[in-house]
Amino acid sequence: MPTDLSRRDWLKTIPATAATAAAAPATPGRRGGKPALQIATNCEMCFWRCGALAKIQDGQVTRIEGNPSHPLTQGRLCARGNAGHQTLYDPDRLKTPQIRSGARGEGRFRDVSWTEALDFLAARMTELKQKYGPESVAYFPHGVGSGFFGTLMKAFGSPNSAEPAFAQCRGPRDVGYALTFGRGVGSPEPLDLEDAKCIVLIGSHLGENVFTSQITQFADGMARGSKLIVVDPRFSTAAAKADHWLPIRPGTDIALLLAWMHVIINENLEDKAYLAEYASGLTELRAHLRDFTPEWASKETELPAGQIRETARLMAAAKPAVVVHPGRHVSWYGDDTQRARAMAILTALLGAWGRKGGILLPTPIARGSFKLPPFPHSARGRADGAGELYPLASEELGVTNGLVDATLTGKPYPLKGWIVYGQNVLESIPQREKTMAAIDKLDLLVVVDILPVEQTRYADLLLPESTYLERYDAPHIVETARRPFIAVRQPAVEPQHDSRPGWWIAKQMATRLGLEAWFPWQTPDDHLAKLIEPMGITLSELKARGAMAFPGRPYIEDRLPADGPLFPTESGKIELFSQNLKDLGHAPIPTYTPPSDPPAGWFRLLYGRAPVHSFARTENNALLNGLMSENALWLNAKAAHDLSIRDGDRVTLENSDGHASLPILVRTTSGIRHDCAYMAHGFGQQAPGLHRANNRGASDTSLISRVAVDPIMGGTGMRVNFIRIKPEVVS
Amino acid sequence: MARYAMVTDLTRCVGCQACTAACNAEWNVPAGHARTRVLPTGATGTFPNLRAAFYVAQCNHCDEPPCVKPCPSGATFQADNGIVQVDPALCIGCGFCVDACPYESRYLNPETKKVDKCDFCNGRLEKGQQPACVTTCTAHAKYFGDLEDTAGPIYQLVYGKSARRIESADVAVGPNVYYLGRRNEPALIAEVFPPRQPRMPAAAEFWSRLVKPLALTMVGATFLGQAIAFFHQLQTGEKHSDD
Numbered sequence: 001m002p003t004d005l006s007r008r009d010w011l012k013t014i015p016a017t018a019a020t021a022a023a024a025p026a027t028p029g030r031r032g033g034k035p036a037l038q039i040a041t042n043c044e045m046c047f048w049r050c051g052a053l054a055k056i057q058d059g060q061v062t063r064i065e066g067n068p069s070h071p072l073t074q075g076r077l078c079a080r081g082n083a084g085h086q087t088l089y090d091p092d093r094l095k096t097p098q099i100r101s102g103a104r105g106e107g108r109f110r111d112v113s114w115t116e117a118l119d120f121l122a123a124r125m126t127e128l129k130q131k132y133g134p135e136s137v138a139y140f141p142h143g144v145g146s147g148f149f150g151t152l153m154k155a156f157g158s159p160n161s162a163e164p165a166f167a168q169c170r171g172p173r174d175v176g177y178a179l180t181f182g183r184g185v186g187s188p189e190p191l192d193l194e195d196a197k198c199i200v201l202i203g204s205h206l207g208e209n210v211f212t213s214q215i216t217q218f219a220d221g222m223a224r225g226s227k228l229i230v231v232d233p234r235f236s237t238a239a240a241k242a243d244h245w246l247p248i249r250p251g252t253d254i255a256l257l258l259a260w261m262h263v264i265i266n267e268n269l270e271d272k273a274y275l276a277e278y279a280s281g282l283t284e285l286r287a288h289l290r291d292f293t294p295e296w297a298s299k300e301t302e303l304p305a306g307q308i309r310e311t312a313r314l315m316a317a318a319k320p321a322v323v324v325h326p327g328r329h330v331s332w333y334g335d336d337t338q339r340a341r342a343m344a345i346l347t348a349l350l351g352a353w354g355r356k357g358g359i360l361l362p363t364p365i366a367r368g369s370f371k372l373p374p375f376p377h378s379a380r381g382r383a384d385g386a387g388e389l390y391p392l393a394s395e396e397l398g399v400t401n402g403l404v405d406a407t408l409t410g411k412p413y414p415l416k417g418w419i420v421y422g423q424n425v426l427e428s429i430p431q432r433e434k435t436m437a438a439i440d441k442l443d444l445l446v447v448v449d450i451l452p453v454e455q456t457r458y459a460d461l462l463l464p465e466s467t468y469l470e471r472y473d474a475p476h477i478v479e480t481a482r483r484p485f486i487a488v489r490q491p492a493v494e495p496q497h498d499s500r501p502g503w504w505i506a507k508q509m510a511t512r513l514g515l516e517a518w519f520p521w522q523t524p525d526d527h528l529a530k531l532i533e534p535m536g537i538t539l540s541e542l543k544a545r546g547a548m549a550f551p552g553r554p555y556i557e558d559r560l561p562a563d564g565p566l567f568p569t570e571s572g573k574i575e576l577f578s579q580n581l582k583d584l585g586h587a588p589i590p591t592y593t594p595p596s597d598p599p600a601g602w603f604r605l606l607y608g609r610a611p612v613h614s615f616a617r618t619e620n621n622a623l624l625n626g627l628m629s630e631n632a633l634w635l636n637a638k639a640a641h642d643l644s645i646r647d648g649d650r651v652t653l654e655n656s657d658g659h660a661s662l663p664i665l666v667r668t669t670s671g672i673r674h675d676c677a678y679m680a681h682g683f684g685q686q687a688p689g690l691h692r693a694n695n696r697g698a699s700d701t702s703l704i705s706r707v708a709v710d711p712i713m714g715g716t717g718m719r720v721n722f723i724r725i726k727p728e729v730v731s
Numbered sequence: 732m733a734r735y736a737m738v739t740d741l742t743r744c745v746g747c748q749a750c751t752a753a754c755n756a757e758w759n760v761p762a763g764h765a766r767t768r769v770l771p772t773g774a775t776g777t778f779p780n781l782r783a784a785f786y787v788a789q790c791n792h793c794d795e796p797p798c799v800k801p802c803p804s805g806a807t808f809q810a811d812n813g814i815v816q817v818d819p820a821l822c823i824g825c826g827f828c829v830d831a832c833p834y835e836s837r838y839l840n841p842e843t844k845k846v847d848k849c850d851f852c853n854g855r856l857e858k859g860q861q862p863a864c865v866t867t868c869t870a871h872a873k874y875f876g877d878l879e880d881t882a883g884p885i886y887q888l889v890y891g892k893s894a895r896r897i898e899s900a901d902v903a904v905g906p907n908v909y910y911l912g913r914r915n916e917p918a919l920i921a922e923v924f925p926p927r928q929p930r931m932p933a934a935a936e937f938w939s940r941l942v943k944p945l946a947l948t949m950v951g952a953t954f955l956g957q958a959i960a961f962f963h964q965l966q967t968g969e970k971h972s973d974d
Contacts, residue, residue: 078867079752082753215745215747216871220871237745237746237783623752623756627752669774670778
């Protein structure tokens with residue numbers, strides 16, 4: 001039996017897909033000729049996974065439009081979603097498996113067959129397992145396709161898997177909310193924005209951070225008259241729509257949150273009935289908040305005390321229909337779990353968790369599963385500290401920087417192999433010098449990716465993955481929406497070049513490593529059919545429509561006993577005071593630590609998202625690059641003037657440790673405080689194989705050489721670096 | 732006959748450029764160009780009392796389109812439903828219409844050497860679909876329809892909600908793209924991005940008044956010439972060059 005999936009095999013799968021597509025309403029191709037097919041799938045240009053319809057003509061995806069049948073995104077796609085086929089047809093794609101032939105980092109590879117590539121990988125993994133134990137191979141996944149490889153790694157015997165979604169992104173939020181309400185926020189964030197009467201954004205830059213349905217609901221909520229409070233040192237897109245913009249001194253958010261809660265408690269504005277029924281620790285909270293007056297907070301935050309008071313009252317007047325947005329990328333200052341706790345406690349005081357216009361409760365979806373053998377237990381435990389050094393860190397998502405540290409120090413035991421799937425470790429993990437040094441120590445670096453991003457240069461083995469438009473993935477099952485749903489990922493066209501889908505690579509590796517028992521299905525359809533068994537839907541309908549929704553029970557009054565406890569904390573109550581944190585040696589109620597200010601002439605580096613790009617993944621996409629080919633530095637106009645910097649200047653930046661950036665364009669604006677500077681993340685990539693993205697703009701990651709590690713969950717606070725405009729070197 | 736119009740609600744718009752991307756994908760617009768653009772005003776005012784909005788710019792399908800007259804070949808025309816269009820078969824790529832547009836909403840396509848612009852997705856309308864920018868808009872900020880349908884959403888938005896157009900004292904040519912905004916965003920974008928005076932090069936006037944009939948004759952002559960060549964080739968067969 002051939003181990004490689006040939007073109008012919010793939011072509012065989014297409015008629016089945018086409019038959020499904022024919023069931024969907026087909027639109028005539030606008031270029032005339034045969035009617036176009038359309039395949040319903042979900043987008044992977046970011047991780048909101050909007051419903052998409054890929055239009056196919058003459059075997060090519062010619063256009064991607066939103067899928068109106070998708071229960072959450074209802075036919076809308078952002079710029080990235082509209083541009084997905086340009087990644088599929090990006091001429092810079094990794095086209096064939098490659099094995100390093102030169103020195104590591106030299107960038108010399110030889111093309112190999114999939115058989116040779118996978119045999120090579122199996123031999124190297126087995127060798128590492130024999131020499132150092134299976135735990136010595138760590139996995140760095142990201143994205144929906146990573147799950148099958150995750151199963152492979154667990155079956156192989158390595159518990160060491162970590163994605164940046166936790167320690168570099170939303171980990172502090174989910175830990176903080178879980179400590180308070182018994183469950184994390186999850187993704188998509190279950191926010192009842194369209195019914196909210198007051199929306200509070202703390203550093204959440206909706207509009208620049210675009211998740212289609214969240215934007216739709218945000219706009220709907222505002223159109224229905226919701227008030228908007230935006231806390232951001234920068235006059236963001238959202239700030240321009242706000243009733244109150246609070247240009248806070250960076251790093252002082254907890255002071256503001258404590259003062260808001262002080263006002264609400266002090267003026268008897270909290271939701272008393274809700275708290276009496278569901279919460280514990282109000283007495284301790286009340287005592288804790290006594291001295292955190294708006295006047296005190298004003299000194300820290302540089303916001304007027306009157307505005308702090310007024311905005312607290314505005315929230316209270318709207319209760320319980322208040323969405324205090326829990327944020328998404330929240331690893332900022334190292335006390336991020338405590339800031340998330342403060343936001344969760346504020347949400348509780350407003351009675352908004354599980355209430356209309358507040359935070360929605362998840363509705364469980366029953367799913368079928370194959371009976372798998374138990375995964376081998378590792379006596380050595382995890383190497384990244386999740387569950388041990390950081391007892392509250394997610395063992396499912398892991399701590400990436402913990403794996404980097406373990407690789408560097410060999411403690412608690414040596415990590416000798418990395419398998420990187422769909423993440424760009426040099427851009428996603430801060431302190432890239434450390435990441436580079438860790439890579440130097442590896443016996444094996446495998447990169448499964450679509451494009452020749454910077455890290456591919458250091459790989460021993462490169463496996464070209466198919467894009468989301470060419471592959472099946474596990475379905476997207478969302479319990480955190482008003483109507484929970486399942487959405488499928490299915491190929492629109494056969495894999496281009498010599499690429500392969502992640503599921504196929506994982507299954508092939510399982511066969512080679514003797515781990516077939518964990519992959520008891522033959523095709524992705526078998527896997528999907530098993531999964532949906534208890535859902536009362538058919539595979540053919542699901543694949544034709546792309547997504548199917550179920551009745552939701554998002555509010556407290558809707559809940560059924562089968563949905564489990566309302567607040568699955570240890571006490572069964574909302575824990576305003578956290579005994580759990582206290583027992584672990586942390587503050588049971590959030591406390592405030594003042595940040596240090598940048599010296600004169602220096603700015604705190606802030607970063608965020610651009611609406612047309614995702615992380616460092618899309619900058620080489622022809623369409624999106626055409627919309628934004630480089631980032632710019634937002635600099636306060638007066639501060640720039642004092643430094644004789646003009647709008648449109650191109651400068652290089654330097655951080656406190658002497659790390660310099662590539663040149664970046666300056667945009668002077670009155671829309672940012674004088675003490676910080678801002679840029680969109682994802683630019684300044686140094687990857688010559690990316691012809692459009694290479695050397696365009698500056699990388700914030702290259703300037704993040706310091707991190708503040710969150711003592712509760714191990715995440716890396718990254719807004720603790722100061723930069724200055726590098727003085728011109730006169731030669 | 733319909734009178735098509737677009738309404739963009741700038742309070743809803745978050746400037747995400749989904750409209751631009753959908754349009755570029757729909758019409759294969761080359762990188763660096765666009766039929767519809769999203770332009771930030773940037774922050775105006777004094778910190779912290781600032782304002783900002785996004786100007787979603789596109790062809791306004793004006794009642795008195797200044798781009799039609801300077802077109803020497805007759806490629807630019809206005810259909811009865813108000814949609815201003817470019818017939819690529821007639822366009823000679825001279826760019827006079829690009830200069831004439833007060834909204835800078837035309838561009839010369841470097842690949843086809845023809846002028847291109849928003850045509851309200853005429854090709855989609857013919858299939859009963861809405862324009863690509865409307866169907867994808869993440870904020871549901873764009874509305875399209877017939878201004879003369881008094882029961883339709885566009886009529887309601889334009890007349891019921893006092894949508895306004897981007898005009899100035901100098902330039903008022905009856906645009907059919909309207910803007911809404913509860914925070915007075917339309918006034919802000921009109922201030923930051925006023926329509927420019929149509930630039931009518933002397934040459935354009937010359938073309939328009941004197942040469943257009945001649946040009947049309949030449950286009951006709953060219954067509955005749957091609958027809959002759961075609962029949963000639965049918966008789967003689969194709970000649971292959973060696974490069």
